[in-house]
Amino acid sequence: MKFPHRGLYVITQTENKSATTIIAEVTAALKGGAVVVQYRDKNPEDAKALATQLLEICHQYHAPLIVNDDIELAAAIGADGVHLGREDESIETARQRLNQDAIIGVSCYDDLDKALAMQQAGADYVAFGRFFPSTSKPLASPAHIETLRRAKRSISVPIVAIGGILPDNGDQLLAAGADLLAVIGGVFDDDPEQAARSYQRLFEQ
Template sequence: MKFPQTGLYAITQTDHKTIDMIIEEVAAAIRGGAAVVQYRDKNPIDAALLARELVKLCHRRDVPLIINDDVELAVQTGADGVHLGKEDGHIAEARKRLGADAIVGVSCYDSVARAIEAEREGATYVAFGRFFPSSSKPLAAPAQIETLRQAKRALRIPIVAIGGILPDNGAPLLEAGAGVLAVIGGIFDHQPEQSARAYLPLFKEEPVLP
């Protein structure tokens, strides 16, 4: 499956939730319009089982499922790709394990130079953030909206923004150059289907660069 140029990127919220709860919440987010899902789980109960179930769910809905950090788990479960942070290995190694068509995303924080290098090395998409205070990553260094403007001018691959993004603060990120908004709490803190649907008007029109 292909990574979308634009849309809502739902990242799982797993703490203190059962496998069944997580699966149902992801299903609800997809019903609400999530275009891609990432399985992120810092304290997994059974990562392989949950990842396989999420792959099945997402593929029934023609939605890509990406694994955070763990290339081997992505290989093991038939996921569509992996998302790599700065300590999670190299793009070339991930592609060697997952195949040429796999999705490989890279966290670039607030660095356009890192994003340019990632694109050169074959990344499918790059992600910048956090842009707003985030309960999921409270200690993450902030990123600047100007970074998105610079990235848009420099890159051809999709640009993802992450970090405290809500329906009422996402528009400036899209206008600056992001195509995809990655969200955890804004979807999964409340009713995931309704919460996901609230983001969709942000993507109805092509953003106009300032």
């Protein structure tokens, strides 16, 4: 499955939620227009079972499922790809363990040089952030909107923005050069389907 070039990228909110709730919420977000789902779960009870169900639902909506950090889990369930952070394995390792068509995304924080290097190494998308204060990652270092503007001029793979993004501030990130908006709380703190529709409108403007 190909990585979309534009749209809402949702990241699962798993804290104190049952698998049933997580699946229902992700389904609602997809119904509302989300185009990518990332399975992120810092304290999973049964990651393989949950991720397998999420993959099935994503494919019903023609959206890729990306696994955060865990290349082995991505390989075990046949996920569409993996997202790599600062402490994770290299793109090359992920590519060998998964397959040549796997989607590999990389967190680049506020570092355009890293994004250029990752693009060169074969990343399918690069992510910058956090752009606004975030309850999901309150200690994440801030990124600057100017980084998006510079990235847009030099990066050819899709650019994902993350961090405290809401329907009323996401438009400035899209205007600066983001292609996708990655969201956790803005979608899953409320009614996920309606929230996803609110973000969707930003891409239609």
